[in-house]
Amino acid sequence: xxxxxxxxxxxxxxxxxxxxxxxxxxxxxxxxxxxxxxxxxxxxxxxxxxxxxxxxxxxxxxxxxxxxxxxxxxxxxxxxxxxxxxxxxxxxxxxxxxxxxxxxxxxxxxxxxxxxxxxxxxxxxxxxxxxxxxxxxxxxxxx
Numbered sequence: 287x288x289x290x291x292x293x294x295x296x297x298x299x300x301x302x303x304x305x306x307x308x309x310x311x312x313x314x315x316x317x318x319x320x321x322x323x324x325x326x327x328x329x330x331x332x333x334x335x336x337x338x339x340x341x342x343x344x345x346x347x348x349x350x351x352x353x354x355x356x357x358x359x360x361x362x363x364x365x366x367x368x369x370x371x372x373x374x375x376x377x378x379x380x381x382x383x384x385x386x387x388x389x390x391x392x393x394x395x396x397x398x399x400x401x402x403x404x405x406x407x408x409x410x411x412x413x414x415x416x417x418x419x420x421x422x423x424x425x426x427x428x429x
Contacts (some may be wrong), residue, residue, distance in 0.1 A: 315345065318345055322336040322340065
């Protein structure tokens with residue numbers, strides 16, 4: 287096992303901030319809140335910085351079981367790139383990941399086109415209503 291591998295969810299490499307973040311993540315939201323309170327008690331800017339970080343990183347409002355932290359995303363990406371030792375399987379995996387990424391991009395493009403079409407339809411409806419109101423107000427002014 288190399289020093290940079292994870293054992294039981296704990297990272298053994300990185301700077302002390304990364305290790306502290308992983309340690310607090312492993313203990314859940316309560317540990318983050320406790321660290322923030324202690325930060326406010328001992329030196330208020332530290333508590334404020336922890337509060338801002340918790341809000342910015344969405345640790346304050348998300349459920350740890352359903353959200354994927356930045357470090358776990360990085361680990362998942364490294365696992366995708368790691369070779370299994372079987373060339374045929376690695377080629378299959380690379381092809382499948384490429385196809386999935388293409389499908390994801392196509393789906394994102396489709397969603398974007400749907401949003402644009404909806405926005406255009408709403409704008410056209412607004413312009414029609416505005417034209418009707420504009421025509422009615424011109425008729426009342428002339429009368």
